[in-house]
Amino acid sequence: MRRTHIAAPLILVALVGCGSEEDRIKLVPVKGTVTQNGEPLAGATITFVPDASNADSTPGVDATGPEGNYMAKFKSRTGLAPGKYRVTVMPPLVMPSGAKVPEEFKDDPYMAQMAMGIDPGAPTEGVAGEQSEFEAEVPPEGGTFDFDVKKANK
Numbered sequence: 001m002r003r004t005h006i007a008a009p010l011i012l013v014a015l016v017g018c019g020s021e022e023d024r025i026k027l028v029p030v031k032g033t034v035t036q037n038g039e040p041l042a043g044a045t046i047t048f049v050p051d052a053s054n055a056d057s058t059p060g061v062d063a064t065g066p067e068g069n070y071m072a073k074f075k076s077r078t079g080l081a082p083g084k085y086r087v088t089v090m091p092p093l094v095m096p097s098g099a100k101v102p103e104e105f106k107d108d109p110y111m112a113q114m115a116m117g118i119d120p121g122a123p124t125e126g127v128a129g130e131q132s133e134f135e136a137e138v139p140p141e142g143g144t145f146d147f148d149v150k151k152a153n154k
Contacts (some may be wrong), residue, residue: 027080029078030060038120042055046087048080048085058080080138088134
């Protein structure tokens with residue numbers, strides 16, 4: 001009986017210690033607003049690509065809300081690891097009339113484009129601006145990063 005009382009807690013400790021290496025990476029909040037010429041840019045896709053020098057590689061993505069706000073996510077977790085990032089903002093894609101986005105991708109503009117056979121990185125007619133790239137360094141406490149995309153005047 002005494003061995004059972006000792007073995008059970010040890011088994012629980014071993015199970016709690018299990019998990020993927022990615023689950024052990026400490027993430028910090030990364031949020032902000034994306035604007036275009038100073039106006040909120042809703043529906044844009046913002047991606048954070050980690051620099052090779054970062055201790056942990058946590059690429060992040062989000063789509064901006066109605067006020068241009070975003071909160072970067074690494075896989076299913078909110079936040080990114082501290083370090084340097086190249087940030088890309090892709091303005092919202094204007095879908096061709098009659099186009100139907102698969103239901104499972106309606107909240108993920110990047111995957112919606114992929115599912116429809118559209119290369120998200122390729123220049124596309126109907127895009128409300130140009131792809132813009134920025135640099136950001138996420139400090140150990142996280143931070144707020146605002147980006148303003150300049151729309152070309154034609």
